[in-house]
Each structure stands twice: as structure tokens, then as C-alpha cells.
Amino acid sequence: MVREYQSPVRVYKHPFELIIAAYNKRFPKCPLIPVFVDSEIISESQSQDGSTLVIERRCTIDIDAPRLLKRIAGVDYLYFIQKNTLNRRERTLIIEVQNETFSNRVISCECCKYTVHPENEEWTCFEQTASLDVKSFFGFEGLAEKIAMKQYANSIEKGKEIIQYHLTELEKEGITYIPRWAQPSPAQAVPGNRVQDAPAVYDKDHPAEIATASPDDKLDADYIRRYLGDLTPLQESCLIRLRQWLQETNKGKCPKDQHVLRFLIATDFNFDKARELLCQSLTWRKQHQVDFLLDSWLRPQLLQDFYxxxxxxxxxDGRPLYVLRLGHMDTKGLMRALTEEVLVRQVVAVNEEGLRRCEENTAIFGRPIWCWTCLVDLEGLNMRHLWRPGLKALLRIIEVVEANYPETLGRLFMLKAPRLFPVLWTLVSPLINENTRKKFLVYAANDYKGPGGLVDYIDQAFIPDFLGGDCMCDIPEGGLVPKSLYRTAEELEIEDNRLLTESIYKSASIFKGAPYEILIEIVEASSVITWDFDVSKGDVLFSIYHSKRAPRPSKKDTLGAHGFTSLASVNPQLLDKSWVLGQDYSRVEKAFTCREGESVQGSHITRWPGYYILQWCFHSAPAASASSLSYVDDVLASLQVSSHKCKIMYYIEVLASQDIRGSMTSLESSHSGFSQLSTSTTLSSQSHTSSTVSR
Incomplete structure (x- = not known):
């Protein structure tokens, strides 16, 4: 596996010619680089006019590796070939380094560039990239990779220090300015071989990319320290690589650097995992127009009064402070009066405002402000807050925040926790990321007023008055939502079905002991059955069966235009109970479990004509033990299993064999029409399908 590294752009506020003179003083060896034992020039050539100089060196490196490994490898030193191409006309130096030792086992490549700053020609930019491919190394491949990574990190950290050291040495010698190269007259032309194969670093019509790149296209090391914090060289490399990948692949607006870095921190700088989670989040933001939420969304008056x-x-620490008087808020009333989507939008808007405030505070305080602090007043928390629909909405909100706003919470205070709080915490805490849970500080009664309390984290002048502070906190006091504002049962039903009527997706309920089945008649073999369904409630098992003879559905059900059975008040049993699997019908797709919140897409190429039955069965959780359940266990079970019914939304399409290369909208769909802010959608590429059709 090839490992790649990319440093940020480092800026030296000195002219290019002076920086190159300082760089050249490290040869043949440099006391500040102990591992750099020696170097010798093996070739040198210069263009006829003297503008381009190419030097190749063999460098001797004493790698900081265990003695045992050196003995096994049979070497004390490693040798690298370094090729330096200096273009004095265009003021660029390109340094290419590759290992000579063990080149058949390890390929280590490094490229460094010194160029003129695109906005100030008296400054110099430095950029470094590296790649490592350990093919085989006596069984120590992992150790060899770690040693190389350590070496790369050390060279990045020492680079600026070494240049500064040699600049000081030049100053002691009285050299503080070196004139730029000028085109010599014919009489002054430098004799020698003209370099025919020198790198094409300049084109009058297409100047060098580095020299003309916009500052916004690259990350500067000073910018990283100022706005993003102190990162290790490898962390910087991971950030830059992910940022470049987004710029190359994302046709829309790329997220800000702080936002990208949050996903890297949340995944411990696992590049592939961070990229996957960030891409999913960017898709979510685009679907729901989150970038425009703060400017376009008007909070309902009910939220303004009771939230x-x-x-x-x-x-x-300069972090924005958000205060939530949860115990004073009628969560049940808000749920009965508003839709779940509105509440989720409210929480998303709070997070978006938090990002904006962090960015503003970073500029104000002159240091990176990554996250905010949340202060939750639990006084008044009661059983009303454990209302099951409200808890389910809370769990959805946690999922949305965890997936799209990682590392945005710096610290969360829970104050005046009542005796009921452990019940709520037991329900919610398993769904909160472990790193996030570590940021929670819980205080019972008035414990927050003592040592280690609020005053250690918030200035007394800013502690809200209702917590014993000196500051008036201008937020609504909450209170009970009048029942006259509740939505009626009919309105609740309409809201639940609204998205169904606006899309091509149909809904179905799967009852325990009564699977939901769809019958499709296939006249021609090699047709394609495609499906796209969301599991909005419970867990289901999905299977596909084939029969040569038609099942006999209930009298109320008939075959539609595409061979689909119509919905009935009770799910029809298409597979006759007297039928024997393997004789009367066969399973053509192995049953697999689809979890609540998942979005599943797939296809099946039919091998035979006949009748195909798509079946969804209720999948129950493991039975509870015979011992009596506590209240907490009972609530947890009710939230997870949610009685004896599952719900799905589905779209089925049948493609005739001659139309396989035509329109295949269901195969191309990546989300179901049910996807919304309050729905957790997991894109699953199911391996159980017998075949997948593509263009």
C-alpha cells in the first residue's frame, strides 16, 4: 500500500535567492541534521546561458532504526539519490529524492519545491510531498513504515529551523542580499553542456502552477497555527490531502478548513474514514440546503415563545456559551404542536449558529476557537420529559448532530440534576460518542456552586442570574404549551403521510407473523427487478422467492399493470402455507436483515420466467430474560422494538431484458424519497443480491 504525505506551504519572508543560498549551506553535511551523514556530487550540468543548474548527489543517511533491524538488513547507512533543479530565471528550485538502498523492497520518493510567493515576490514558499511503498522488508514492513513516517515528520519540523539557522550564518558573513539572476550578454555566456532534459518548469503562456496558484488553493503553515491550532506534520498532511481531494472531486462548495479538520479529529485522523463520513455529511447538507438555513429559515412563533x-x-476559554433550560421546556407539548422536522431544524440551526460564532471568536481572540460550551439547567425535569415520542425525536437529533457536527461540543454542564436524571441518562448515553460523553459534567442540587463548579469555567459576570450569577439571561422561560395549539389526530396522520403522497414511494406495515409481500410476474428471463426501500421503523428480513405457478392472493387483491399486488387492510399471504420450499417454490435471494433507518438498494436478474415474490418479514429483537424488567429496561425495550409492527417505504421497478441499457432510475438512486432531516439514512451496498446491473 502506498502512503502519501503532503506538507502545508511554509512561507519565508526572505527573497528566493537568499533562501537558496541558505539551503545550499547544508551541503555536504549539516550539524543540525544528525542523520544526514554526508553527500557527494555525482553529476552537475548547467544550461548554456546559466539559467538552469541541475545537480545530482548521493546522500548518506543514518536512519534511526533498531540495531537488530540494521543487522538483519546488513547495512549501517542508507543511500538516497537527490536531484536538484534550480531555475534562476523563474526562481524555482525542485528537489527530487529517491532511495537507492533497498529500492527493490521499498520505494521512497520525496519532492520539495521552493518558489516565489504568488502575492509578494520578496517572499519564498516551500512545499513538500512524499510517498512510501513498502513492498517487502524482511517481515518488518510495519516497522519500516513507522520509521519512515518518523523521519518525514522530523524533517518537516526541522526544515524551517535549519533555513533560519543558515540565514543567520549568512548574516554573520555579511550576506543579507543576493541580486537576482540576469540574462548574460553573448560574451558572458557560460560555456558548458546545454541541459536538454531539464524539467519544464516554465512556459511563457503557462507559468508554473505553484508560482501562480491562488493562496486559497493551498494551506499555509502559519495559517494552520493561527486558525486551526498546532498539528503534527502527519496531521497537517492528512488535512491537506483531504482538502485537495475535496477540491478535485466536489463540484459544489467545499467546506471550511475547520469543518474538515473536525471530521479528521473525530476519526483520529483516519483519512479514509474521515473522507467517508464527511462525504455523507456533505450530501446531507446539500439535500436539506443546510448552508442556507440561517438566512432562509424563520422559526415558528411557537418556538420563539416556548423553546x-x-x-x-x-x-x-472564549468559547460561545449556549444555555438550555431543559427542565422548564415542555418537550411533549412542543412535539404535539410541532413536527419532528421543525425541532430537528431548530437544533441544526443552533449548531450552524455555533459554527459561525466559533469562526467569529477565532478572529476576535486571535487563537483557534473550535467548539462551544453548553449549559443545561435540569431543574423541573419530570416524567413528562420521558414521553416516548419525545425521546425518539431526541435520539434522532443525537444521530443528526453526531453524524454532521463532530468535535463541536467543548464542554456540557448538566446542572441541578434531579433523581429522575439517571433514567434519562441511561436511555440516551449509549447513543452518544464516547469522546463526547467525556465532555459532560453533571451536578446535582447546588454542587455547581462549589469548587470545580461553574465559576472555574465561566466568569462570574456571565453566569446566568437563575444559577446564582450576575448576568441577566435573555432567553424564553419555557412553560407548558397550551393544548389548544396541539395538532389534531387527523393533522398528525396527514403529516405522517405527506411525504408518501409527494413521492413515487409507497408505504407498508409489516406485522409480527404477517409478512408483507409483493408479487411480480416475469414473462421474459434476464429481466431485472430493482428495489429501493427505507426501513423507517423496526428491523426487517428481506427475501425473494420464485415459483413457476401463480400464488393465490386474497380475493381483494389483483395483479396490477406491472404484476404488483394492491395493498389490502391486512397483508395477503401469497406463499401458500401448504407449499414446500424447494418443491413448490425456491428462494433466489438469501434473506438478510435491514435495520431501522437503513436505506437499501439492489437488483436481481431473473433466470427464469414465472412469479417472483418480494417478502419483508418482521424481525424481532432477542427475547428478554424471565426476570422482571426495571422501568428503564422497559422504556429501552419499547424504544428499540416499538411494539409488533415495522414500517417500510419502497419503490420497485422491473426492467425488461431489452431495456437493461436504458433508463435505470432505481439503480442510480442513492437515497429514498423518505430521506429527511429527522431520518438516519445508511447507504448499504448489499452483497446478498445475485447480480448488479450498471450502464
Missing amino acids: SGGWHHNDR
Whole structure:
């Protein structure tokens, strides 16, 4: 596997010619680089006019490796070939380095570039990339890779220090300025071999990319420290690579650097995992127009009156402070009066405002402000807050925040926790990321007023008055939502079905002991059955069966235009109970489990004509033990299993064999029409399908 590394652009506020003179002083060896034992020039050539100089060196490196490994490898030193191409006309130096030792086992490549700053010709930019491919190394491949990574990190960290050291040495010698190269007259032309194969670093019509690139296209090391914090060289490399990948592949607006870095931190700088999670989040943001939410969304008056939360100054670290009086908020009333989507939008808007405030505070305080602090007042928390629909909405909100706003919460205070709080915490905490849970500080009664309390984190002048502080907190006090504002049962039903009527997707309920089945008649073999369904409630088992003879559905059900059975009040049993699997019918797709919240897409190429039955069965959780369940266990079970019914939304399409290369909208779909802010959609590429058709 090839490992790649990319450094940020480092800026030296000195002219290019002076930087190159400082760089050349490290040869043949440099006391500041102990591993750089020696170097010798093996070839040198210069263009006829003297503008281009190419030097090749063999460098001796004493790698900081275990003595045992050196003995096994049979070497004390490693040798690298370094090729330096200096273009004095265009003021660029390109350094290419590749290992000579063990080149059949390890390929280590490095490319460094010194160029003129695109906005200030008196400054110099430095950029470094590297790649490592350990093919085989006496069984120590992992160790060899770690040693190389350590070496790369050390060279990045020492690079600027070494240049600065040699600049000081030049100054001691009285050299503070070196004139730029000028085209010599014919009489002054430098004799020698003209370099025919020198790298094409300049084109009058297409100047060098590095020299003319926009500052926004690259990350500067000083910018990283100022706005993103202190990162290790490998962390910087991971950030730059992910940022470049987004610029190359994302046709829309790329996220800000802080946002990209949050996903890397949340995944411990696992490049592939961070890229996957970030791409899913960017798709979610695009689907729901989150980038425009703060400017376009108007909060309902009901939220303005009864949602008791708001922003309130900053904590001692400069983080924006959000105050939520959860115990004073009628969560059940808000759920009965508003849709779940509205509440999720409210939470998303809070997070978007938090990102904006962090960015503003970074500029104000002159240091990176990554996250905000949340202060939750639990006084008044009661059984009303454990209302099951409200808890389910809370779990959805947690999923949305965890997936799209990682590393945005710096610290969360839970104050005046009542005796009921452990019940709520037991329900919610398993769904919160472990790193996030570590940021929670819980205080019972008035414990927050003592040592280690709020005053250690928030200035007394900014602690809200209702918590014993000196500051008036201008947020709604909450209170009970009048029942006159509740939605009626009919309105609730209409809201649940609204998305169904607006899309091509149909809904179905799967009952325990009564699977939901769709019958499709296939006249021609090699047709394609495609499916796209969301599991919106419970867990289901999905299977496909084939029969040569038609099943006999209930009298109320008939075959539609595409051979689909119509919905009935009770799911029809298409597979006759007297039929024997393997004789009367066969399974053509192995049953697989689809979890709540998943979106599943797939296809099946039919091998025979006949009748195909798509079946969804209720999948129950493991039975509870015979011992009596506690209240918490009972609530948890009710949230997870949610009685004896599952719900799906589905879209089925049948493609005739002659139309396989035509329109295949269902195969191309990546989300179902049910996807919304309050729905967790997991894109599953199911391996159980017998075949997948593509263009």
C-alpha cells in the first residue's frame, strides 16, 4: 500500500535567492541534521546561458532504526539519490529524492519545491510531498513504515529551523542580499553542456502552477497555527490531502478548513474514514440546503415563545456559551404542536449558529476557537420529559448532530440534576460518542456552586442570574404549551403521510407473523427487478422467492399493470402455507436483515420466467430474560422494538431484458424519497443480491 504525505506551504519572508543560498549551506553535511551523514556530487550540468543548474548527489543517511533491524538488513547507512533543479530565471528550485538502498523492497520518493510567493515576490514558499511503498522488508514492513513516517515528520519540523539557522550564518558573513539572476550578454555566456532534459518548469503562456496558484488553493503553515491550532506534520498532511481531494472531486462548495479538520479529529485522523463520513455529511447538507438555513429559515412563533434556549456570552476559554433550560421546556407539548422536522431544524440551526460564532471568536481572540460550551439547567425535569415520542425525536437529533457536527461540543454542564436524571441518562448515553460523553459534567442540587463548579469555567459576570450569577439571561422561560395549539389526530396522520403522497414511494406495515409481500410476474428471463426501500421503523428480513405457478392472493387483491399486488387492510399471504420450499417454490435471494433507518438498494436478474415474490418479514429483537424488567429496561425495550409492527417505504421497478441499457432510475438512486432531516439514512451496498446491473 502506498502512503502519501503532503506538507502545508511554509512561507519565508526572505527573497528566493537568499533562501537558496541558505539551503545550499547544508551541503555536504549539516550539524543540525544528525542523520544526514554526508553527500557527494555525482553529476552537475548547467544550461548554456546559466539559467538552469541541475545537480545530482548521493546522500548518506543514518536512519534511526533498531540495531537488530540494521543487522538483519546488513547495512549501517542508507543511500538516497537527490536531484536538484534550480531555475534562476523563474526562481524555482525542485528537489527530487529517491532511495537507492533497498529500492527493490521499498520505494521512497520525496519532492520539495521552493518558489516565489504568488502575492509578494520578496517572499519564498516551500512545499513538500512524499510517498512510501513498502513492498517487502524482511517481515518488518510495519516497522519500516513507522520509521519512515518518523523521519518525514522530523524533517518537516526541522526544515524551517535549519533555513533560519543558515540565514543567520549568512548574516554573520555579511550576506543579507543576493541580486537576482540576469540574462548574460553573448560574451558572458557560460560555456558548458546545454541541459536538454531539464524539467519544464516554465512556459511563457503557462507559468508554473505553484508560482501562480491562488493562496486559497493551498494551506499555509502559519495559517494552520493561527486558525486551526498546532498539528503534527502527519496531521497537517492528512488535512491537506483531504482538502485537495475535496477540491478535485466536489463540484459544489467545499467546506471550511475547520469543518474538515473536525471530521479528521473525530476519526483520529483516519483519512479514509474521515473522507467517508464527511462525504455523507456533505450530501446531507446539500439535500436539506443546510448552508442556507440561517438566512432562509424563520422559526415558528411557537418556538420563539416556548423553546427555552439561546446563546449567552462566552466561557473563560472564549468559547460561545449556549444555555438550555431543559427542565422548564415542555418537550411533549412542543412535539404535539410541532413536527419532528421543525425541532430537528431548530437544533441544526443552533449548531450552524455555533459554527459561525466559533469562526467569529477565532478572529476576535486571535487563537483557534473550535467548539462551544453548553449549559443545561435540569431543574423541573419530570416524567413528562420521558414521553416516548419525545425521546425518539431526541435520539434522532443525537444521530443528526453526531453524524454532521463532530468535535463541536467543548464542554456540557448538566446542572441541578434531579433523581429522575439517571433514567434519562441511561436511555440516551449509549447513543452518544464516547469522546463526547467525556465532555459532560453533571451536578446535582447546588454542587455547581462549589469548587470545580461553574465559576472555574465561566466568569462570574456571565453566569446566568437563575444559577446564582450576575448576568441577566435573555432567553424564553419555557412553560407548558397550551393544548389548544396541539395538532389534531387527523393533522398528525396527514403529516405522517405527506411525504408518501409527494413521492413515487409507497408505504407498508409489516406485522409480527404477517409478512408483507409483493408479487411480480416475469414473462421474459434476464429481466431485472430493482428495489429501493427505507426501513423507517423496526428491523426487517428481506427475501425473494420464485415459483413457476401463480400464488393465490386474497380475493381483494389483483395483479396490477406491472404484476404488483394492491395493498389490502391486512397483508395477503401469497406463499401458500401448504407449499414446500424447494418443491413448490425456491428462494433466489438469501434473506438478510435491514435495520431501522437503513436505506437499501439492489437488483436481481431473473433466470427464469414465472412469479417472483418480494417478502419483508418482521424481525424481532432477542427475547428478554424471565426476570422482571426495571422501568428503564422497559422504556429501552419499547424504544428499540416499538411494539409488533415495522414500517417500510419502497419503490420497485422491473426492467425488461431489452431495456437493461436504458433508463435505470432505481439503480442510480442513492437515497429514498423518505430521506429527511429527522431520518438516519445508511447507504448499504448489499452483497446478498445475485447480480448488479450498471450502464
